[in-house]
Amino acid sequence: MGATMKDIAKRTGLGLATISSYLNGGNVREKNRIKIEEAIKELHFEVNEVARGLKTNRTKTIGIVIPELNNIFFAEIITEAEDILRSHGYATMICDCRSDTEREREAVEFLYHRRVDGLIVMPTGTSDSGFHKFIRAGKPIVMIDRKMKDVCCDCILVDNEGAAEDAVNRLVRAGHSRIGMIAGPEDVYTAKERQRGYEKAVRDNNAASDEGLVARGNYTIAGGAAAMRQLWENNPDMTAVFISNYEMTVGAMMEINDLGIRVPDELSVIGFDNVDFAKASAPRLSIVTQPTAKIAQEAAETLIIKLEGKDRTMDVDHQDVDGERTTVTVTLKTGFVEGRSVRVLNNKV
Amino acid sequence: MGATMKDIAKRTGLGLATISSYLNGGNVREKNRIKIEEAIKELHFEVNEVARGLKTNRTKTIGIVIPELNNIFFAEIITEAEDILRSHGYATMICDCRSDTEREREAVEFLYHRRVDGLIVMPTGTSDSGFHKFIRAGKPIVMIDRKMKDVCCDCILVDNEGAAEDAVNRLVRAGHSRIGMIAGPEDVYTAKERQRGYEKAVRDNNAASDEGLVARGNYTIAGGAAAMRQLWENNPDMTAVFISNYEMTVGAMMEINDLGIRVPDELSVIGFDNVDFAKASAPRLSIVTQPTAKIAQEAAETLIIKLEGKDRTMDVDHQDVDGERTTVTVTLKTGFVEGRSVRVLNNKV
DNA sequence: ATGAAAGCGCTAACAA
């Protein structure tokens, strides 16, 4: 179909190596450069990245594995990461595994077959879904949001514990002491951390710490709604609630509306993650926000450095005990957007 | 790194062709089949899709170009499409062009270089962003959501006009006659269609049709908010409003809350697209919904048929005047989710 | 059913 380097060589009377050198930024005599450029234009030549990939054993493609693409938190990260990667010449193959461990394993396998150069993963399960294959092949992995003990790779995390602690502290400073929490699944890394932050703040402030004040919502809308109802029914004296992810925030708000609970008069609320949703709620919700753009940026750049710097970074002090390159764990700070969903009960503030 | 077909050949004492035949589902003597399978297992052989792609000139990869990935409507479509494509062995390369025509052109170019087999596009601009290259190369394109006159490809559309008309008719049947609309950008296909539907319904029902009843919100949250304010201030007698996409629905709700407008007592509202948001609003919003899964399914399947059926479908009655394969345009029906945001003013219902 | 060999479009080592 399209013209090949051979065609350019023939057309210009030059050798293949010269064309290749030109295409890869090597030195070519001015005169020849012009000839080549003319030929390229006339023949509509475009490098065949597939052939190049076969030869170099690098596809310039990154695999991304995420739990849910139609989840604003993940989608924002992907958007940004894809943008950065593409600007560096990397294509991204995205696989949505619908929060299913088995699908995650399949996706990793699929991407391995496709010979992607590296992986960005927000792991769903706690077990190795085939990541070791990549590690063994010397292909870098960056994990986002969750950390896995037995996989040696870079991690970009968020200070979930601190975020939850801060949210609860705000409620305490506003005078609340019976504060509920809608927690995520017990087996999810971020959920555990957020719950730990809540518990720490409750403890440190001598706030009420009944078991009944924590309801589990499983990070889903329906779960958030059910948890909200449960909290409300079991804790007549609860004056505030902290909801620990976006989906559950949506679900809780649905339930709050259905139950006719007045926010913040009857119940103060701090939610999670989605500024737009928070603003569109009545009243505007106070929420913890995650630095999605920053996460994506760190992930993409970490990966690119590993990929491009392979030759340079092999000196001794960049290696760890196993002789592998050192891995980095970055923990980013969360933000907070003030709304009108927290009632001030006293003047401690 | 990994084992190649050659290794399998050596190991089994068979020829390359036999291995290839086995891998591609050809006939292989039982005895040899077993030998091959053993060797594959022992050597951890995995087909190199890159090499295969170079040889066959098919990468088994589909490019997807969308305006915004962090837009729930598009994200839902992508999720579903990616799933279907992957189950057929196709990888997807997603490019988010941030609703920018120039970025869209770059993305199409990028994907062309990557030699993707086909394209799924939700076009941002009105001009050909390099699609002709694909058409010329015989690579199929499926357009979603918007149609472009000068690009010959399959289209999966939604009955936007009908959806808007239906929404307004519902308001009319509830007794409203001064109905506002928050419209999208003048140059966007779907926006024009939705506006046409509104206008048709207004006309057919002899409802008020002042120019001032249509405000333009540009499909953004901020735009929706501004448009809502404008409508409210300029139309003291307006009793209902139809908002024609999701982002503007969010923006309008923000503004409605800020202005303290009571829904549906003071203003009836019909929004667009996101069921979760609609349910989490107070009161629950009535909205037009789009069949995202169906759209994705139609798009993915249309593309796969074109791709796999290339040899079979070349008979005469599948060709159009240009000698190209016929193109299909599918128009899907929208749905409607009833909330509590429409006040019934009479008993026409 | 199987083997031998050519070649997809590119890069890279070596020679000139």
Added chain:
DNA sequence: TTGTTAGCGCTTTCAT
């Protein structure tokens, strides 16, 4: 700097 040549791992004739 430039040309020659040998593969990268696979599919695909063409024989056998």
